[in-house]
Amino acid sequence: MAYRSLRSLAFAVDAERVHRLAMLGLSAWSRFCDVDLDADDVARDPALARTVFGLTFPNPLGLAAGFDKDAECVPAWQALGFGFVEVGTVTRHPQPGNDKPRLFRLPADRALLNRLGFNNHGAEACARRLTSWRQRGRVKVPIGVNLGKSKATEAKDAPADYAFSFNACADVADYVVVNVSSPNTPGLRDLQQTAALAGIVDALLELNAQRTRRVPLLVKVAPDLADDDALAAAHLCVERGIDGLIVSNTTIARTGLTGPIPEGPGGISGAPLFERSTALLKLLHDDVGQRIAFVGVGGVFDAGSAQAKLKAGASLIQSYTGFVYGGPGFARDVVKGLVSG
Numbered sequence: 001m002a003y004r005s006l007r008s009l010a011f012a013v014d015a016e017r018v019h020r021l022a023m024l025g026l027s028a029w030s031r032f033c034d035v036d037l038d039a040d041d042v043a044r045d046p047a048l049a050r051t052v053f054g055l056t057f058p059n060p061l062g063l064a065a066g067f068d069k070d071a072e073c074v075p076a077w078q079a080l081g082f083g084f085v086e087v088g089t090v091t092r093h094p095q096p097g098n099d100k101p102r103l104f105r106l107p108a109d110r111a112l113l114n115r116l117g118f119n120n121h122g123a124e125a126c127a128r129r130l131t132s133w134r135q136r137g138r139v140k141v142p143i144g145v146n147l148g149k150s151k152a153t154e155a156k157d158a159p160a161d162y163a164f165s166f167n168a169c170a171d172v173a174d175y176v177v178v179n180v181s182s183p184n185t186p187g188l189r190d191l192q193q194t195a196a197l198a199g200i201v202d203a204l205l206e207l208n209a210q211r212t213r214r215v216p217l218l219v220k221v222a223p224d225l226a227d228d229d230a231l232a233a234a235h236l237c238v239e240r241g242i243d244g245l246i247v248s249n250t251t252i253a254r255t256g257l258t259g260p261i262p263e264g265p266g267g268i269s270g271a272p273l274f275e276r277s278t279a280l281l282k283l284l285h286d287d288v289g290q291r292i293a294f295v296g297v298g299g300v301f302d303a304g305s306a307q308a309k310l311k312a313g314a315s316l317i318q319s320y321t322g323f324v325y326g327g328p329g330f331a332r333d334v335v336k337g338l339v340s341g
């Protein structure tokens with residue numbers, strides 16, 4: 001109720017400015033308050049704990065990539081009840097992202113439109129921040145690091161660009177994600193085609209094989225892939241030995257939206273994405289689910305939508321837009337519903 005009033009105030013202000021303000025508050029909280037969860041906190045209910053790609057998750061709901069790109073607020077996400085956190089997308093080269101305005105709310109559709117374009121401080125800065133959280137004993141849930149291609153890097157050099165970021169982050173990441181599915185970096189989604197994807201995946205798997213601790217490696221796909229192309233990408237990942245698929249990123253489709261749509265390009269997240277991302281998750285899981293783990297993301301707003309992702313084959317779920325609309329109590333509400341449901 002309190003968040004509803006705050007939300008109507010916040011929604012009157014430019015979306016990216018509110019995001020920045022929220023991040024300032026959450027990073028101050030993260031730095032100064034070492035909040036640990038009680039053993040009887042619903043976010044630590046043993047009934048929800050699970051082991052996926054060799055990692056133990058206290059509950060299956062994670063914060064999706066993009067909210068905390070530079071790993072500024074890791075302790076706050078744990079304290080809010082998330083069972084894991086995916087930071088990033090980070091790129092080899094720090095970059096400012098696209099011109100503003102580039103983040104919009106679509107309240108009539110419980111959605112967001114963004115064309116941020118991987119604004120981030122770079123993979124090395126992210127690694128330094130995670131090192132610092134870890135050295136201070138502040139990391140209590142698995143942390144994924146999501147990697148993207150720098151805008152300045154040509155597609156043919158993508159494997160080396162991802163490899164640089166992988167080397168920078170692998171020591172401090174519990175798992176690493178190859179993001180080839182954001183719609184806001186020109187040409188990025190073409191890297192989902194099997195030949196291009198193989199080049200990136202093989203480069204990272206080779207580096208991973210040389211490490212003493214092998215890091216689980218995941219690939220995040222777009223909901224706009226044709227089913228056959230998504231299946232081809234999934235088969236490639238399975239054959240090469242990728243540990244998991246994240247389904248899905250935002251969509252460039254504008255179908256199903258009922259309210260006003262901001263002009264210009266960008267990816268839609270939230271409720272309108274639920275159906276396609278869940279259908280794609282089920283399609284891929286039905287095909288290769290015995291051999292690879294799935295993370296379901298897209299339109300998770302409550303325990304019902306989270307449960308639907310689990311039923312479609314996800315071992316873990318993530319949310320971004322649901323948290324924006326649901327507020328600080330979001331993760332615990334979802335988790336509570338999963339325990340009782």
Ligand SMILES: Cc1cc2nc3c(=O)[nH]c(=O)nc-3n(C[C@H](O)[C@H](O)[C@H](O)COP(=O)(O)O)c2cc1C
Nearest residue numbers: 064065066089114248249269270298299319320321
């Ligand atoms: C503002 C915004 C920024 C995002 N940035 C990233 C990103 O940097 N990397 C990424 O892999 N996904 C990014 N995403 C996609 C989310 O991680 C997620 O896949 C997508 O929003 C669907 O989940 P949702 O419906 O719960 O928001 C972003 C989403 C939003 C709304």
